[in-house]
Amino acid sequence: MNKLLSVLGQALIILIQEIVSGLFGFLFRVKKSPKNVSGQLALVTGGARGLGKAIAIRLAQEGCNLAICDVNIEEAQKTSEEIRSKFKIECIAFKADVSDTQQVATLYNEIGEKMGTVDILVNNAGILAPLGVLEGEDSDITRVLNINLTSHFWMVRKFLPSMIEQKRGQILGICSAAGKSSIPFAASYCASKFGVDGFYRALFDDMCLYEYNDFIKITCAFPGFINTRNDLENLLDETNEYIPRVQPDYAAEKIVEAMLLEKQEILFPFSYRISTIMEYLVPLKTRIFMKREACKQGSGLLEKRINVTRK
Numbered sequence: 001m002n003k004l005l006s007v008l009g010q011a012l013i014i015l016i017q018e019i020v021s022g023l024f025g026f027l028f029r030v031k032k033s034p035k036n037v038s039g040q041l042a043l044v045t046g047g048a049r050g051l052g053k054a055i056a057i058r059l060a061q062e063g064c065n066l067a068i069c070d071v072n073i074e075e076a077q078k079t080s081e082e083i084r085s086k087f088k089i090e091c092i093a094f095k096a097d098v099s100d101t102q103q104v105a106t107l108y109n110e111i112g113e114k115m116g117t118v119d120i121l122v123n124n125a126g127i128l129a130p131l132g133v134l135e136g137e138d139s140d141i142t143r144v145l146n147i148n149l150t151s152h153f154w155m156v157r158k159f160l161p162s163m164i165e166q167k168r169g170q171i172l173g174i175c176s177a178a179g180k181s182s183i184p185f186a187a188s189y190c191a192s193k194f195g196v197d198g199f200y201r202a203l204f205d206d207m208c209l210y211e212y213n214d215f216i217k218i219t220c221a222f223p224g225f226i227n228t229r230n231d232l233e234n235l236l237d238e239t240n241e242y243i244p245r246v247q248p249d250y251a252a253e254k255i256v257e258a259m260l261l262e263k264q265e266i267l268f269p270f271s272y273r274i275s276t277i278m279e280y281l282v283p284l285k286t287r288i289f290m291k292r293e294a295c296k297q298g299s300g301l302l303e304k305r306i307n308v309t310r311k
């Protein structure tokens with residue numbers, strides 16, 4: 001009992017200190033400066049195109065050297081050449097499927113030999129899969145879970161130990177707003193992204209418990225829809241579906257800024273924060289009504305979604 005009271009007392013003191021420093025920061029508009037990562041080595045998975053490419057470019061602007069990893073080596077090489085021609089940094093493309101432990105081990109060795117120890121790991125590779133629980137093949141489900149979720153374990157298990165050894169590292173996980181608030185007809189995607197949220201929360205806790213949190217920083221990003229694919233974008237336009245969308249470079253800016261400020265998580269655009277809060281606050285019948293209405297509005301999109309998935 002005495003021990004419990006002492007722990008509660010200490011927690012209260014820390015809480016008061018946090019509130020006071022938060023109020024002080026708010027009143028005097030004290031802003032934390034973004035971290036300087038110039039000269040550090042960043043590895044971006046799925047960096048050949050889309051959000052991964054935009055994050056790689058944003059990190060190159062910060063002066064990071066880059067390892068771009070992708071299953072699509074041709075596109076990854078093109079992206080690397082483009083980055084090298086624009087920025088005075090080292091940038092090399094590596095072929096690897098991040099859902100395969102053997103390929104992740106080979107990737108780790110190759111980067112180590114050619115570029116050194118990775119300081120910033122960006123786990124971005126992922127696939128979009130708007131498939132309901134009863135749709136698709138069994139293999140579609142395992143593929144989504146392996147690429148979108150299990151790969152984060154393989155990458156972190158391989159790259160974190162050398163970060164701990166050198167007492168410097170940052171891990172950025174790309175999740176999705178669908179990892180905070182479920183979307184209809186995307187069970188495996190939502191399950192994978194809710195899993196990614198859990199993974200980074202647990203990883204953060206582990207870093208704190210081992211007292212690595214002063215030098216190993218964890219950030220998880222929850223973006224809403226990003227215009228990374230023309231086919232999906234055209235489909236959303238065609239079906240008049242109202243989904244707030246942002247451009248990849250805007251998303252990369254927000255995400256890298258959060259990482260450089262060492263924030264634990266970032267969820268954007270703002271409207272997705274509201275839907276996340278509603279998921280927990282709105283009573284069941286109202287929530288069901290709103291989900292059904294959203295599905296009706298998007299019926300054109302839903303009819304065509306499987307064609308888009310399979311491309």
Ligand SMILES: NC(=O)c1ccc[n+]([C@@H]2O[C@H](COP(=O)([O-])OP(=O)(O)OC[C@H]3O[C@@H](n4cnc5c(N)ncnc54)[C@H](O)[C@@H]3O)[C@@H](O)[C@H]2O)c1
Nearest residue numbers: 046048049050051070071097098124125126176225226228
């Ligand atoms: N586009 C969106 O609306 C959106 C929204 C929220 C979250 N996200 C997440 O952002 C990340 C990137 O999405 P995107 O829209 O840029 O996708 P994208 O399809 O444009 O690009 C993904 C890249 O990952 C690569 N990739 C796929 N599987 C891989 C594997 N097994 N190993 C290595 N590389 C692999 C692809 O070749 C491709 O270059 C994903 O994790 C996605 O879930 C995207």
